[in-house]
Amino acid sequence: MRAWLLASLLLSLAGCWRDGLDAEAMRDPAACASCHPDHYREWSGSVHAYASDDPVFLALNRVGQRATNGGLGSLCVGCHAPTALALGLTTDGTNLDAVPRAARGVGCWACHAIDGVTAVHNGALTRSDDGVVRGGIADPVDTPAHASERSPLLDGGSLASSDACGACHDVLVGAVAVESTYREWAGSVVGPTGRAPLSCATCHMIGKDGPAAALPGMPTRRVHDHQFPGIDQPLIPWPETARLAAGIERDLQAALSARLCVTAAGGGVAAEVTLENVQAGHAFPSGVTHSRRVWVELVASAGDQVLFASGRFAPGEVVSAARDPSLWLLSSRFIGADGGTVEVPWEVAAIDSELLPPAVTVDPLDPRYYHAKARTYEVLGAPDRVELAVHVEPIGLDQLDALIAAGELDPAVRAAMPRLTLPTLTRRWDRAQGYGCVR
16 A cells, blocks of 8 residues: 555655546647656657558558448558547548647557457457556556556567457468468567577567656666657658667668679679578568569679679669669569569458568578578679679668659658668679688
8 A cells, every 4th residue: 555655655756647547648649748757758759650641651541442442441540540430530531630739640558458359460459447557667666647567468578468468460361361460470580489589579669777657766677668769760850760760770781691693604703692580580671572572683794894783773763673674682472363473462362572581490400491582693804803782672662653643652661761781791702812702
């Protein structure tokens, strides 16, 4: 009882509690900010907070609802604006610009009220409005602001927490997995049956020691970053963008490895590029892989003369295999019912992907242990150097151009799309070092 009274006094003095949080306040992330300022600031800059303000999502959802005569329903908005959907403020996401700020995006309540996972795809989560904040702390301090309890679905130390992530990070359209991050993880070496199981939060919610609430006398806990860096970044003015970009850069540094081998070949050299997914617990890229653009740039030169170039696209230029037949592009292709390429998920009948798979075994005697992918480029002439770089666009400019042409997207969004060069994968071979490999 004395602990409860002390907590009550501390919360009241701190200004983060007056009469307890009612159901409406519990669903508003701003109500969490005074007691959990670090978590709130981190979350505010995340793509979770941005999920229902993302202009690309909003444009695609509008197009999809029209194209399917509303048949798309809540498929997309169930993960991009779960609170708004739960409150009946939207049914299909076409009115999200009129939804109150407190109900937009994937807010605190959308995760910390999860009490069940009915399927690991298409947002199949159940939530409780019982006033309990579920988290990963086994012995939470009593507080009159809200009830607290540990849930394995919100504890990054439990593999069950990945099910809560997977419910939105796997998407099925019919029987086709148009997003399969959870499936990729589940079959990997860090998945539930792998040799080194790790939850999604282990990588995407980096831990640190500190109090769970910014109040005097709070015990030191293992708390976790709530910016959830992945690969996407906000494309409109948004808080904490520099911090999120730094988190993405940090996490991409060790995700892949690269090797460049140059050997003599008839009339020139053969340049073999090998890429391996060494640390991502899912394919690379992952998520909406039909929109991802990850590609290899290889340039062979003799003095000032370029003898061979592939993957060299100017800023703002569309990355396209049609313009570059030698292009090594890591992405996916949607296939329609007639066998041709389609661009939107509601028309998909199958999916064809070239991605870097995650490790599935640590046994070097298992043939699956060797999961790197390689591509050889034939270069005519005698280059004195060969240079390798790997670039990333989270969403292909060609897809944005289609939405702009349809009048659904502001061209300023295209200009904001980042192009990342993975600095740890740049390699250069020089003739002076002799034929061989650069790692």
